Amino acid sequence: MKGSLWQTIRHLLPYFRPHLGSLLIVLLCTSLLTGSALLRPHILKFIIDEAVVNQSYEQLHQAFLLFVGVLAAGIGLGYGQIKVSANIGLSIVQQLKQELYSHVLRLDLSHFNQNQVGWYLSRVESDTEQLKQFCSNITVRMLLDAFTFFAILITLYLTDPQIASWMGGILIILLCLVMLLMTRIRPLYDVVRTRYAKLTGFLSEYIHGAEIIQVFNRNKEVQKELEILGQERYDSEIKASFAEYGTWALFSFVTETCLFAVILYFGLAKIHSGEMSLGTLILFLEFSRQMTWPIHSFSENFNRLQRSTVAAQRVFSLLHTQDKVKDLVLDPGGKISFDKIELEKVFFQYKEDEWAIEDLNLSFQKGEKIAFVGASGGGKSTTINLLCRFYDPVTGSILVDDEDLRLRSLSAWRRSIGLVLQDVFLFPGTVLDNLRAFREDISRDSVIWAAKELGSHRYIEKFPDGYDTVLQERGANLSQGERQLLSFTRAWIAQPELLILDEATANIDPYTELILQESLDRLLADRTAVVIAHRLTTIEKVDRIYVMSKGKLVESGSHQELLQRKGEYFDLFELQKENAL
Numbered sequence: 001m002k003g004s005l006w007q008t009i010r011h012l013l014p015y016f017r018p019h020l021g022s023l024l025i026v027l028l029c030t031s032l033l034t035g036s037a038l039l040r041p042h043i044l045k046f047i048i049d050e051a052v053v054n055q056s057y058e059q060l061h062q063a064f065l066l067f068v069g070v071l072a073a074g075i076g077l078g079y080g081q082i083k084v085s086a087n088i089g090l091s092i093v094q095q096l097k098q099e100l101y102s103h104v105l106r107l108d109l110s111h112f113n114q115n116q117v118g119w120y121l122s123r124v125e126s127d128t129e130q131l132k133q134f135c136s137n138i139t140v141r142m143l144l145d146a147f148t149f150f151a152i153l154i155t156l157y158l159t160d161p162q163i164a165s166w167m168g169g170i171l172i173i174l175l176c177l178v179m180l181l182m183t184r185i186r187p188l189y190d191v192v193r194t195r196y197a198k199l200t201g202f203l204s205e206y207i208h209g210a211e212i213i214q215v216f217n218r219n220k221e222v223q224k225e226l227e228i229l230g231q232e233r234y235d236s237e238i239k240a241s242f243a244e245y246g247t248w249a250l251f252s253f254v255t256e257t258c259l260f261a262v263i264l265y266f267g268l269a270k271i272h273s274g275e276m277s278l279g280t281l282i283l284f285l286e287f288s289r290q291m292t293w294p295i296h297s298f299s300e301n302f303n304r305l306q307r308s309t310v311a312a313q314r315v316f317s318l319l320h321t322q323d324k325v326k327d328l329v330l331d332p333g334g335k336i337s338f339d340k341i342e343l344e345k346v347f348f349q350y351k352e353d354e355w356a357i358e359d360l361n362l363s364f365q366k367g368e369k370i371a372f373v374g375a376s377g378g379g380k381s382t383t384i385n386l387l388c389r390f391y392d393p394v395t396g397s398i399l400v401d402d403e404d405l406r407l408r409s410l411s412a413w414r415r416s417i418g419l420v421l422q423d424v425f426l427f428p429g430t431v432l433d434n435l436r437a438f439r440e441d442i443s444r445d446s447v448i449w450a451a452k453e454l455g456s457h458r459y460i461e462k463f464p465d466g467y468d469t470v471l472q473e474r475g476a477n478l479s480q481g482e483r484q485l486l487s488f489t490r491a492w493i494a495q496p497e498l499l500i501l502d503e504a505t506a507n508i509d510p511y512t513e514l515i516l517q518e519s520l521d522r523l524l525a526d527r528t529a530v531v532i533a534h535r536l537t538t539i540e541k542v543d544r545i546y547v548m549s550k551g552k553l554v555e556s557g558s559h560q561e562l563l564q565r566k567g568e569y570f571d572l573f574e575l576q577k578e579n580a581l
């Protein structure tokens, strides 16, 4: 805890720097609040020992006014302190959230294989919320509590060292016990947070897969699983809260009883012998009540601090995750044009001991079209992922004009590639936004002109609002064929140096297929392209076909050559022909 607390403070310190002025105000308010808390019992003592004893209405009046004044000042200072510190917390958390968002968006794909979407949401949304408490009131309140506690102890010590020493001894022992118990409660909150993340993760997966779950009638099972996860989270929360508040209630009771007993035991004897006034006894009793409050508050905040530290560890570990795919070169702007791309002895794995790509060697020239075919899981998409540099090879390299791809600018490379995937990704926004990928430098007219060139204009025009049709999330209000058409047009507008295409497998009606095929032919003409083909008829014209199986290249050649060889490609071809019949 200690190490991680210091680490949290160290990580957060730079975020506090712009708020130094506000921090000073908070500290000032805190000190004045402590002062006002200390003054009140003294006023009570003055009323009893002076005003009442002297039977002076004047003194009573003054004391009353002072008491009300101190109370009002306390309320004002408390309000100011909470407002300023909350502001600090909010703006720090806002900044952290933005940093996290942009960091997560830039992370390379290998990270997303390990975690569910909900995991990231929980880091960005709920962990930062926990940190807000750390940055605003927790630290200030703990400071205030410690200030108040020790100030009262010193005042009491100066008034009566004997009783104050006893009280101090009892309180320190109890405080240590509270701290010890609270460190035991910490793991319980860890469980709560893990279960919460599991629940949100499950929920977001469920929402993504809603169609499939409904089609397969798995609603009941999913609901049951959700109920179990919800109950588990609830149970862990109840357990943790019960442990926390139960501990506090017990200690509050024990502390107040012990302090009262000590004060009354020594105080009454001292009053009897004339060593102590009644006002001083009241002062002690009042302060003893005020002392248990900071302990409660301190222990509660200590607990929150622990939770915040756990949250901070998660937030900063995400914020400091290093990408495996590194952009080592300054972006020169523009696209990377090339004459030849070569994969040389490429090995790649997602999981240890399991090669997804093994010893892949191939090359293609500018203007050539190559295709990958093969059974599912053969490594076709993985090869594309490597070409896009979503991952880097474990060994071997991808060479662009004999230079390792890792030594070229990643941003420039990504700009040079047009990626058209089976599962077309569309952003929420208009058709126009999607076609120009939110690049404002591409004018509406040039988008329409390009769409006309590709032949998709007449279909886009027929959308309800044409180019201004608002797309729902992932283009849910379009048919699959329409989505494909948009993704072809998007790639066409970008005019990539290398087009990578994972051909759609879904059954599209023959009419739409014809439209798509026309646009696709236009898109591919005179372009360097890598195609994953599922229907072999579409790749008869490519320069070279690579057949992949279990991560390895098993055959390569033109359509005719491969058919003559009567190997795996021939079998695949025959199989598709039979199915088509």
Ligand SMILES: Nc1ncnc2c1ncn2[C@@H]1O[C@H](COP(=O)(O)OP(=O)(O)OP(=O)(O)O)[C@@H](O)[C@H]1O
Pocket: 113, 350, 351, 356, 374, 375, 376, 377, 378, 379, 380, 381, 382, 383
């Ligand atoms: N994100 C991932 N994490 C772990 N393993 C993966 C991941 N993606 C693919 N794999 C594994 O790598 C191997 C190659 O998969 P890949 O997706 O490249 O196959 P594919 O040839 O594209 O298959 P398909 O025709 O079904 O699309 C498979 O064994 C697959 O299970």
Ligand SMILES: [Mg+2]
Pocket: 380, 381, 382
């Ligand atoms: Mg694939």
